[in-house]
Amino acid sequence: MKTISNQTFDEERALYGERGIIVRDCRFDGPADGESAFKECRDVTAENCFLNLRYPFWHDDNLKISHSEMTELCRAALWYSRGIEITDTRLHGIKALRECENVVMRDCDIISPEFGWSVNGIEMTDCTAESEYFMMRSSDLRFKNVNFKGKYSFQYIENSTFENCVFDTKDAFWHAKNVVVRNSVVKGEYLAWYCENVTFENCKISGTQPLCYCKGLKLVNCEMTDTNLSFEKSEVEACVTTPIVSVKNPLSGRICAPSVGEIIRDDENSRGEVIVCGCCA
Numbered sequence: 001m002k003t004i005s006n007q008t009f010d011e012e013r014a015l016y017g018e019r020g021i022i023v024r025d026c027r028f029d030g031p032a033d034g035e036s037a038f039k040e041c042r043d044v045t046a047e048n049c050f051l052n053l054r055y056p057f058w059h060d061d062n063l064k065i066s067h068s069e070m071t072e073l074c075r076a077a078l079w080y081s082r083g084i085e086i087t088d089t090r091l092h093g094i095k096a097l098r099e100c101e102n103v104v105m106r107d108c109d110i111i112s113p114e115f116g117w118s119v120n121g122i123e124m125t126d127c128t129a130e131s132e133y134f135m136m137r138s139s140d141l142r143f144k145n146v147n148f149k150g151k152y153s154f155q156y157i158e159n160s161t162f163e164n165c166v167f168d169t170k171d172a173f174w175h176a177k178n179v180v181v182r183n184s185v186v187k188g189e190y191l192a193w194y195c196e197n198v199t200f201e202n203c204k205i206s207g208t209q210p211l212c213y214c215k216g217l218k219l220v221n222c223e224m225t226d227t228n229l230s231f232e233k234s235e236v237e238a239c240v241t242t243p244i245v246s247v248k249n250p251l252s253g254r255i256c257a258p259s260v261g262e263i264i265r266d267d268e269n270s271r272g273e274v275i276v277c278g279c280c281a
Contacts, residue, residue, distance in 0.1 A: 001043070006090065010034055010053065019043055028053050038063075057081055065089055070096065091115075102231075134169075154179075170207070173198060217253075224257075229264070231255060236272060246272050 003022045004015075010030025014037045015021070020234050022045045028037050029052040037056045038044060044060060049068040056074065059064060060081040067088050074093040078084065082101040083246040096112040097103065103122040110129035116122065119138040124166050126145045135141060136151040141160035149168045154160075165184040173192035175181065182201045191210035192198055206225040211217060211273045213234040219238035224230065228245040231238070236253040246262040247255060250272025263274050 001045075005266065010035060012036065013039055016040060021045070022047070025049070055079070057084075060084075083087060086225060111274065228261075231272065233267070233270075234272070 001020045003024060005024040006228045008027040008028065008030060009015070010032040012026070012034035014028065016033060016036070016039050018041045020043045029050065031147045032211050033053065035192045036058060037053060038057045038060055041207050044062070045064045046068055050174050051068065051074045053074060057078045058080055061082040063081060065086045066097045069090045070093050074094050075094055076095045076098070077091060078096060078100055079098045080100065080157050084100060085102045086108055087106045089152045091108060092111045094112055095114045097115055097119060098109065098117045105122065105124045105127055106239065108127045110127060110131065113132045115129065115214040116132040116135040116138055116197060117247045119135065121140045122138065123142045124146050124231045128243060129146065129148045131150045132152055134148065134150055135157055137156045139158040141161070142159060143162045143165055146165045148165070151170050153167065153169045153172045155174045156176065159180065159181050162181045162184055164255060167184065168187045170188035171190050172186065172188055173195050176192065176195045176198055177197070178202065179198045180189060181199070181203055183203070187206045188207045189209065191205065192214060195217065197216040198214065199220065200222050201220040202222065204223045204225070205227060207227065209229045209232055210227050211234055214234040214236060216232050217236040219240060222238050222240055223242045224244050225242065226245060229248045230244055231250040232248045233251045235251055236255060238255040240255065240257040243259040243261065244257050246264060247260055248276065249267040249270035251270060254273040254275060255278055256275045259276055260274055
């Protein structure tokens, strides 16, 4: 493999179409303000690089990025690429990851609105993220030890698992399908409306009006704090270990909790059972 080191590039398509290169200690910045530095490349390793220009990694295959920084000006950094590994890197430009496949991220710091749209297959471990509309319409997500903050996360995702995560969010998991969230903290309003076959196991859930209009919803050994008007028109099987402020018109299934402040029944189609017992405590 050819090695390129200690250089600065600012021209348009600086390394376009390269094959089998290691780019080390380089800067992509300068007055020419060129775009698409690594477009249509294959088998690229970028180490300790500074990226301050737009659209650097489009249509790439087999890409490794480590110990690097993508600034706020490095917008839409990775699109239409496959076989990506990113470690110990800052991704701070808007729309940093889109329409990509087979992505592995570890120890990364993400500050990127509209991050991760339409990604198929991503493993994210030990990362922090701030975003809006995070991971929308993506599939096969595998998250561990991810700390996320932002609105409208994980909407329309499918076939995904999350473990030991902290999500400070709202309107999360809307229309999600076939998802499991384990041993995690989920804070925020209007959680998981219109979802299908979503399971929360050993989770701490807080925020108003969660888990409404759901199909195939399961809660296993979960805590619920400040959760009023819960489970409206949902098909649900829930074992909750803490008091629930209120439950409103569950469509079907069973909800067990040590206490429920208010059970609202003003819909004749509400057939879900609400059972006050200590069996889940």
